Amino acid sequence: MPTAPETYDAIVLGAGGAGLMCAAMAGQRGRRVLVIDHADQAGKKILISGGGRCNFTNIHTAPDRYLSANPHFAKSALGRYTSQDFIGLVERHGIAWHEKTLGQLFCDHSARQIVAMLLAECEAGGVTVRLDHAITVVTHADGRYRVVHGDRSATAPALVIATGGPSIPKIGATGFAYDLARQFGLKIVEPRPALVPLTLGGEDLLFRSLSGVSTDVIARHGKTGFREAALLTHRGLSGPAILQISSYWRHGETIALDFLPDQPSGWLTDAKRDRPRTTLMQLLRGLLPDRLADTLTDRLSLPGDLGNMPDRKLQEAERRLAAWSFAPNGTEGFAKAEVTIGGISTNELSSRTMEARHVPGLHAIGEAVDVTGWLGGYNFQWAWASGWAAAQAI
Template sequence: MAQPNPAPFDAIVLGAGAAGMMCAALAGQRGRRVALIEHGEEPGRKILISGGGRCNFTNLEAAGDRYLSQNPHFAKSALSRYTPQDFLALVERHGIAWHEKTLGQLFCDGSARQIVAMLLAECAKGEVALACGAAIADVGHGDGLFRVTAGGRAYAAPSLVIATGGPAIPRMGATGFAYDLARQFGLKVVQPRPALVPLTLSGEEALFQSLSGVSTEVIARSGRISFREAALFTHRGLSGPAILQISSYWRHGEQIGIDYLPDQAADWLLAAKRVTPRATLRRLLRDALPERLADTLYDQIGLDGDLGNLPDRALTAAQARLADWRFTPNGSEGYAKAEVTAGGISTADLSSRTMEARRVPGLYAIGEAVDVTGWLGGYNFQWAWASAWAAAQAL
């Protein structure tokens, strides 16, 4: 049976997530005929669960130094040309109420569904042909056209945009399809790994699992990188914003350091010995930390008695340990609990201005599929918007 002629599109966008919808909408509004293909039954599923259902849609502090990549400069061009203020203006044009939470993080007052509805409205404005529940069966390239078979339909266009994300949160339908497609076209892939993910502990460090549910503000460190936010002890190890942030930099076998008392001066115990010699380390820790955590740390340090009766060298050692308590995670909770994927399609093979593959004209990659990973707190959405904008201007 003869196949029907492919639809006459200017661009095919694979993946109706944040980056894919944004790119398709903007290109469509520039007069391009765009097909947006999504293998899931509905668009924007990761958007819907983000920010506790309120979508932390950008961060006012977004800048190139808040992103990980083998090329730390790659993201700067797109981020400078489509800013958080640009996306915020779009949000406000759609009458979506928002608020700033902390550290520049912007959230919807209502529901993340408002962001999905906004993007769909923008796609409709650009007359984008959206196909959901369309599993991709084949992608090919020849005679200047990319050909996609999806959902039993054939598509063809001179441009193809890979916006299918990474494998983080597989229950949302996330896969490594973007990497397979990139390799098919000769693009390199930086080894993907879970990022913004809880870390797990075992062995002697497993005793901290008894603190499951305890949270406190800390400074978490990995190498030269540090974040001051809350850490949360879990039944499997460590989580909370500070740990999720540091997890993106951590590598298996490395240690992380935790400063449990980030507001204390370096010699706070020696000062306490002079001012309150009859105080105990347990009491001081209980004054500063959740009781269960204070008692666990006290038991680990093992300094009994009044401070006045303890040698300075022992107090100095305790200060140092509390300021840089070392853990060696045995792993992470993997893609199932990771908010994003680090690694991905190599930036060495892409134009930082247009997101187009250097050696495959008409092929683009945007969003989480690319080796650009932002900090926690709306940074990855801003990369999605900015990279989508950059590609849309070139389509």
């Protein structure tokens, strides 16, 4: 049986980025805070991110780089706690960092520095962090939340759900946040894998034989496009451009890849005029990895010299190379997804405080909420900003 309950001002469920940020900031505001996590280590997702160097924010953070059923929801938190604010915190802790491509910021040394920083901030706020404690019961009565964890129990007038989504289950991720939200009557936007490799079947199977080939593309879905590398795998498509577009893709839809994003309109007919004895395969081999060039040439069925081909066929080949359609048959699922799209409905929450509109004292932050950022540090910035916003209200 649990011992007599300990009393706190707030209990934060989850010792990931959002939970630790929220707890630290609330603790430093004079609140007595308890963090509980079933994992034996804090910040597990932080530790594996960015190849172990943690892509901790993006200097181009803006609300239009997030997906949500309510695209305006993230504006308040992101506007009040910015990437520059987090960079300031990182620098105060003497953590060296560098910018890679597209505004992505990484630690020079180790993601462990970010976790250590957050734990140090929690310590500065007098926060109790309790790891390796499974949460067995959560109840709400008489204005207080009671959480039973192992042989202990604690109560507080504020409870923060910061247990993330089900992506990367090997580090202990579950749908616990959704179960708890439903317990308190909050609606859930259907969760699905995001920033995840796509799988191919049918006519696209041929491209799976190119496993390991990578090339710069523009991946498009509707009006959305991302220019980065695409990687062909034994299961389908991966690489940064594909992970980005996967968040927009739904079953039954297609995506398009521009394999030659730097080529101007009419480049093939120009090549015919300038180099009539060149073949399409030779031309593509000068622009793409050989195996990919050979496969694309084969699929286009244009053997022989360019000089012998009608302009209309070259124009059609150019169009296909600029918008090669793929119909993925699925994704590699939550096991390979970097984040979860969907989650606790933003209609249930205040965008300023992250508090449930109809359940006083209940807050939800981070990946548990239906706000999903692009690849490249945007999801960590949402964790910091939503955690900070909730902390101001506790």
